[in-house]
Amino acid sequence: MTLIHQALLFDSPSAFLAAAIPFVREGLHRGDTVLAVTSAENEELLREHLDNDTERVSFLSADGWFDSPGRTLNAHHRRIDSLPGSTGILRVLGEPVWAGRDPLETTEWGRYESVMNVALADARAWLMCGYDRRSLPTAILDDARRTHPALAVGTGSEVSAAYADPASYYAEHNVPLLERPTSGVEWLPHFVDMAPVRQFVADHAVRLGVPADRLDDFTLAVNEVATNAVRHGAGHGEARMWATDRRVVCEISDAGTAVDNFLGFLRADPHAGRGHGLWIARQICDLLEMRTDGPGTTVRLHMRRDI
Template identity: 85%
Template sequence: MTLIHQALLFDSPSVFLAAAVPFVTEGVRRGDTVLAVTSAEHEELLREHLDGVAERITFLPASGWFDSPGRTLNAHHRRIDELPGTTGILRVLGEPVWAGLDPLETSEWGRYESVMNVALAGARAWLMCGYDSRTLPTAIVDDARRTHPALTVGTRSEVSAAYADPVHYYAERNAPLLPRPAQGVERLPHFVDMGPVRQFVAVHAIRLGVPADRLDDFTLAVNEIATNAVRHGAGHGEVRIWATGRRVVCEITDSGHATDNFLGFLRADPHAGHGHGLWIARQICDLLEMRTGESGTTVRLHMRRVL
């Protein structure tokens, strides 16, 4: 089979259960690998209605699974890679965590939902993503119809008439980057090798709020993007770093122009000698923004701050 990606739209516990219980129990019966990545409330509800098969389902907290778009995408890849045999599939009943997100995070998680249709297109996976219209803003529920080819409401499944081509959806999310702050921006105006870049990050990242145990990872991510800037730009680039209320942002700019779609969202061939930098950076960082055009390329790497 190839990927099935559907949104479960519900407005009550009974509607949620009407779709979720058959989905996971059929997976258990078929010998699939079944994950339930839901709220604590819905995990408890499911366990009450699974008639003895709960122990054959892996329950995971949604807050840990839906941690960052890049890491969540890679978590799906890892589980698919680990599938036993050639017939079973990965079934994920998931509830993306939308509460408490700022506009940028909300936009990037929408992008993730759309890109999944391309990144996992040939995978042995069936993803059912829950959207609770009682608690979620209408705009997020409406957007689910655009990012999921299939919809389920209770026991009724249908093709989503509002589904948007991921290429077009991705382009819609590429609005101009927010302006840099007027103050508090540190700048490395010119680099041609990675030593000064790594030193620049080491000097400023902890002071701005990057957790000490994530400094090495953050430095690695910046190094990967800066290396791309040198290799694919004009042989040099520029780095800036600053803090927002929630995150530390490191921005790398160069004069190169990338032409691929879904930059850093599609896993590179592990045997390829190049093409891994953006993918690695997306795994490490909490958010990654990228804009590219004839005037050059800008990548912003976001890491949550210690507050």
Template identity: 45%
Template sequence: MRQVSDEGAHQLIHQALLYDGDHECLSATTDFCLDGLAAGDKVLVVVAEAKIALLREKLAEPASEVEFVAAREWYRAPGRTLAALDRHIAAHKSNHGRVRIIGEPVWDSRTQLEECEWIRCESVTNAAFASRPAWFVCLYDRRTLPEHILTGAGRTHPHLLTGSGGRDSDSYVDPALFACPGDEFPLPPAPANTTVIAFGADLGLMRQRLVAHIAALGLPGERAQDILLAVNEVATNSVEHGAGHGLVTLWTSGTTLVCDIVDSGRMTVPLPGFLPPALTAGHGHGLWIARQLCELVQVRADPDGTQIRLHLAMT
């Protein structure tokens, strides 16, 4: 693992460990944990449960000083994961030490859309925590992961680690310039069978129709409230910061409710809704809140307007 000089101790380090075997991964992560504990750093490990068991055994007694979280519990939705990281770093940072985090994102059973948004989440990490005293090491298994995921690791991590050492990533892309394949194209059109709700300055009528639509789907109460709040927050942004009016289009895809909010205003904010809004800001919370409530959020903006697509699990 690359060591950090004292003068850089309060700035982000974001590395990808590209490993070829279990022994290599276990050795590197054990050293990272022990070095952190020796330096007085807080250490969090977010990996599969099988790796947690191996790392606990390898660390022995010092394992009691490390916090472990199962990866499937942590990597459920990109917006929620970024918020959890923000809370964890804020809770454990100190004047002298770092917050060290080992994470292994969950890639199996992801759709192409989900893969894209999780790769984007890795990119956003560099902007969201740029000035925070955090050191991330993200694990990528070169034996099992497809090439586009490994390529994404190089594009989203400034530093790469392998069995032969560490180096700066030649393919790293600044988060403000990062794009997933397909970002330049419009989102797929909505299917024919949809519900369309127009809204203007008074959002009350939209909320009434939305409540009726949600009730017809028979959603659980808490999930119904999440959907209502997410759509209302994005529509409020359209009214206050966009064109002042727009359309909500809803449909279901399997067990997911998909919702488009479209207006003719153009969103120009970089990384919309990914970065925690300043506590003193009078606005800008809407899309951040939507990302906490939704499994996925897609954004498209061009001179003709802005389209925000929310994906919400109905169970």
């Protein structure tokens, strides 16, 4: 089987249950691995209507599962890799978390929903993603139709007429990066090896708000991206770091040009000797932005501040 990726747009508890309960029960009947990663209200509904089947479903926190785009994608990979046998599939009844997201986070989570169609294209997985029409903005509901090839309708499915090719969707969202702050930006103007980069992170990251227990991880992520800048750019790069209200940002720029739209979203062959850097960085960081154009390539690594 190949990936099935559906959006469930619902406007009432009954509409949610009409699609969700058959989806879960069919999976349990087939022996699939079934995850429910929904709002607390919908988890309660599921538990009420699944009766004795509740114990066979793994209920997970939506806030924990939808923590960062890179980590959520890798969580799917790990679950798929651990599927028993050769016939069962991973079924995820999910409800992406949109409340409290800022515009950048909302954009990157939309990009994640689209990239899933490429990253998991050959996976043994069926993902049904719930969108509550009563609370979500129209723009997010419209985007759901563009990032999911199919729409769940009752116990059936229909093709989403608005579905956008992931490469086109990805390019469309490559808008210019936000301007850097006019003050408070630390700058490493030139590096050709990694020791100055790691020292740069050590000097500034925690002071700007990176939690102390995430410093080593942040340093590793920056090191991976900076290594790419030296290897694939002009042999050198520059780094900047600053804080926003919510996150610490480390920006690595170089003179090279990247050509793959999905860099860091597609898991590299574990046996390959290279090509893992951006994938690792996406697992560690809360957000990662990447833009490439005539002057070169810029990567911004975002880590939530300790506030």
